[in-house]
Amino acid sequence: MAIKPVLKMGEPLLLEVARKVDRFNTPELDGLIQDMQDTMAALDGAGLAAPQIGVSLQVAIFGFEENQRYPDADEVPFTILINPKLTPLAEDMEDGWEGCLSVPGMRGVVPRYSQLRYQGFDQHGNTIDRKVDGFHARVVQHECDHLQGILYPMRMTDFQTFGFTDVLFPG
Ligand code: NI
Numbered sequence: 001m002a003i004k005p006v007l008k009m010g011e012p013l014l015l016e017v018a019r020k021v022d023r024f025n026t027p028e029l030d031g032l033i034q035d036m037q038d039t040m041a042a043l044d045g046a047g048l049a050a051p052q053i054g055v056s057l058q059v060a061i062f063g064f065e066e067n068q069r070y071p072d073a074d075e076v077p078f079t080i081l082i083n084p085k086l087t088p089l090a091e092d093m094e095d096g097w098e099g100c101l102s103v104p105g106m107r108g109v110v111p112r113y114s115q116l117r118y119q120g121f122d123q124h125g126n127t128i129d130r131k132v133d134g135f136h137a138r139v140v141q142h143e144c145d146h147l148q149g150i151l152y153p154m155r156m157t158d159f160q161t162f163g164f165t166d167v168l169f170p171g
Contacts (some may be wrong), residue, residue: 002035003042004053006101014102015149018049020058020083024125026103029059031079033123037062044068045101047139049146052102058083063118069099073135081128084120084144088113089131096138098152099165107168109161110152112141 007014021029032055040048040061046069047062062076064070093111100106115133118140122128132140142152156162 002038004035004039006048006052007054009100009103009151009153011102013054013056014051014146014151016051016056017149018051018058018147021121023159024082024121024123026081031148032057032059033061040101043101046070046073047075048101048145049143050148051146058147060084060147062143065107069134072098076136079128080123081118081140081143082121082123083097084099084140084145084147087119089115089117093165094138096135097161098138098142100142100152102146102151103153105164105166107161107163107165108153108156109158110142111157112136112138112155116140118144137145 001003032050035053036050038049039053044067046064046067047060050057052058063076064076067073092114094114095109095111097107098110114137116137117131153162160167
């Protein structure tokens with residue numbers, strides 16, 4: 001078990017396009033995923049991407065039953081998603097609040113596709129193929145953006161909604 005430091009916005013590695021995983025069931029990949037799970041759990045995150053702990057590989061994890069950071073969000077099944085491909089299923093975008101462990105203490109409203117299909121692999125190389133909407137779709141887009149070097153403020157369109165969590169949501 002290892003809780004890793006999470007890189008913060010401003011770190012160049014967070015802006016890189018991550019490499020695809022080409023071998024599954026290796027000790028390196030298993031160790032990376034374990035570190036990501038430990039780190040996400042320790043920080044009560046809704047998701048985490050490998051670049052956030054300094055590894056530029058296309059691996060993301062997300063999911064929760066209940067999350068203190070997002071108390072109103074619907075449950076999202078815990079998922080390990082590798083080499084993802086996203087396909088929007090409708091053109092409409094939905095605004096919603098987001099935060100990020102790499103942008104600590106802040107929140108902003110981000111437009112995201114409301115429905116999408118995501119495909120990829122789990123840690124054993126098994127195929128994942130799901131159609132989702134709502135907060136599940138939002139989390140997937142946020143985490144997959146990390147693998148393309150994109151942080152949520154780069155997706156914002158209304159910076160008047162960008163601020164510190166304790167000021168935006170007092171009490
Ligand atoms: Ni994030």
